């Protein structure tokens with residue numbers, strides 16, 4: 001069945017994901033590279049680790065919906081452009097998955113989820129913590145680039161008359 005827009009569940013999950021990802025990217029890089037008080041850095045790390053851990057099942061549900069729900073009809077006439085849009089979106093899913101996986105695997109301390117529950121570190125060897133930390137930074141940079149291109153593409157589509165935004169709005 002050909003539909004014109006995303007279903008409300010996908011729309012809700014898209015905007016929850018966008019809010020979480022944009023906040024964690026900006027605040028994470030901000031405290032990592034700018035001069036902030038140690039207490040602020042610890043607070044942001046605490047909130048972000050807890051929030052992104054809770055985000056993991058949300059993200060899995062979102063990916064499941066992409067695989068199971070009917071795809072909205074493409075706004076592109078050319079097969080080549082349809083493929084580019086598909087690959088770009090697929091890339092955002094895979095990059096987010098690597099960011100989440102590397103985040104969990106780099107943890108050398110307990111993952112404390114707002115004091116509600118905690119998850120023990122998956123790995124104990126500092127060598128692998130360091131490898132996954134590097135993978136986390138690299139995949140975060142890639143995700144930041146991908147999200148910027150994604151927002152730029154949405155803007156360009158809207159400006160050239162292809163109304164993509166309304167497909168992701170209620």
Ligand code: HEM
Nearest residue numbers: 021024025028029032045049052053099100103104137140
């Ligand atoms: C959408 C998911 C995520 C995004 C966008 C994200 C983003 C970031 C960014 C931008 C940084 C700063 C990197 C740097 O130092 O250059 C960072 C650091 C970090 N991330 Fe993530 N992250 C995500 C998920 C996770 C998860 C699931 C965990 C662990 C459960 C995690 C644990 C950490 C830790 C421990 C740091 C170092 C901060 C510190 O302890 O001081 N991240 N993250």
Ligand code: HEM
Nearest residue numbers: 017018021022066089092093147150151154164165167168
């Ligand atoms: C202000 C920020 C954002 C805007 C305006 C926006 C807008 C949109 C729009 C209009 C679509 C539908 C494209 C279509 O018609 O096919 C879309 C899809 C998508 N967006 Fe965003 N987005 C934003 C942020 C993000 C962020 C931060 C992510 C995180 C990775 C993201 C990931 C995706 C993905 C993966 C899809 C494809 C959905 C699918 O087909 O399953 N977006 N976005």
